[in-house]
Amino acid sequence: MSTLEKFRLDCRICVVTGGARGIGRAIVVAMLDAGAYVEIADLDARAAEAAAQELRGNGRDIGASGLDVTSPAAVDAYCASVRGKHGRIDVLVNNAGIGRGFVPAETMTDETWRQVMDVNLDGLFYCSRSFGRVMLEQGGGAIVNLGSMSGEIVNRPQEQAHYNASKAGVHHLTRSLAAEWGERGVRVNAIAPTYVETDMTTEFIAREDLKPYWIGATPLGRAGRPEEIASVVLFLASDAASLVTGAIVLADGGYTCW
Ligand code: NDP
Numbered sequence: 001m002s003t004l005e006k007f008r009l010d011c012r013i014c015v016v017t018g019g020a021r022g023i024g025r026a027i028v029v030a031m032l033d034a035g036a037y038v039e040i041a042d043l044d045a046r047a048a049e050a051a052a053q054e055l056r057g058n059g060r061d062i063g064a065s066g067l068d069v070t071s072p073a074a075v076d077a078y079c080a081s082v083r084g085k086h087g088r089i090d091v092l093v094n095n096a097g098i099g100r101g102f103v104p105a106e107t108m109t110d111e112t113w114r115q116v117m118d119v120n121l122d123g124l125f126y127c128s129r130s131f132g133r134v135m136l137e138q139g140g141g142a143i144v145n146l147g148s149m150s151g152e153i154v155n156r157p158q159e160q161a162h163y164n165a166s167k168a169g170v171h172h173l174t175r176s177l178a179a180e181w182g183e184r185g186v187r188v189n190a191i192a193p194t195y196v197e198t199d200m201t202t203e204f205i206a207r208e209d210l211k212p213y214w215i216g217a218t219p220l221g222r223a224g225r226p227e228e229i230a231s232v233v234l235f236l237a238s239d240a241a242s243l244v245t246g247a248i249v250l251a252d253g254g255y256t257c258w
Contacts, residue, residue: 001239006238007235008034012031012090012091015041015089016095017041017067017069017093018043018069019038019042019095020044020048022200024096025226026225027226027230028062030231031091037061038063039062040062041066043066043067065081069096070126071126079130083134088138089138090141091144092131092132092135092142093143093145094123096119096124097119100162102158102159103160104159105159113162117162117165117169121166128145132188135185143187144190145189145191147170147171149192149193149252149255157210171192174189175246187241187242188246189244189247190247190249192248192250192251198226217255218252219258224251
């Protein structure tokens with residue numbers, strides 16, 4: 001197999017959580033481009049189906065389902081249905097995640113803290129556990145987690161302890177699962193992006209008061225685009241990354257250099 005061929009995902013069964021929009025949607029597109037069969041799982045079943053419909057064509061077939069990653073029972077049932085449909089699952093991209101705004105720690109409600117942890121960390125664990133079991137049984141697979149540079153540094157000037165802590169948890173969970181499952185053929189990695197232009201961030205990226213911190217503090221001098229995250233996810237999911245596991249790959253425009 002040539003080096004370039006190792007980046008392809010022909011006939012691989014790939015699941016992308018939160019794949020209906022934003023970074024998740026760009027990941028779905030990248031995987032389709034690489035030849036994969038993709039299953040989109042999103043909180044909003046109609047949004048998942050709408051994204052799948054938009055991307056179908058050129059003979060590309062895409063599955064779409066509603067899934068709340070915070071429900072372990074729903075995750076197990078969804079995983080069983082994907083396995084029943086395809087017989088195997090090669091790649092899981094844990095992309096579903098939420099922000100819930102800027103909140104000083106001393107005024108954060110239990111509800112806000114819990115919501116962010118539930119989706120970003122607990123949900124990611126439930127999906128990894130469920131799909132990981134299938135991958136371990138079949139003797140191989142790749143999991144790619146959406147972490148964040150917020151899991152490595154504390155963003156300025158906004159206060160977001162809930163988000164930062166959830167993503168730091170994602171990074172160490174990534175290393176923990178990689179260590180547990182490596183010998184059994186399952187690779188687990190994370191990508192840690194900078195600010196990326198999606199519905200989660202557009203209004204903030206445009207704010208003049210944030211620009212000196214968000215953009216001015218980034219050596220590349222700009223925010224990221226979803227497809228720039230998708231290409232790194234594709235690499236980590238593919239055989240081109242066969243020696244890479246437990247890695248937190250920064251795609252941060254250099255933000256953490258300063
Ligand atoms: P978006 O808000 O644009 O999209 C997130 C997607 O996840 C939506 O489709 C959303 O569904 C879905 N989702 C939310 N909660 C759940 C849930 N409980 N179960 C299943 N799906 C759910 O986010 P981004 O594309 O910006 O972010 C994607 C990932 O990248 C997240 O993990 C985020 O933390 C991470 N990231 C983003 C950065 C950025 O600057 N944008 C930077 C660093 C990391 P619905 O629309 O129905 O709510």
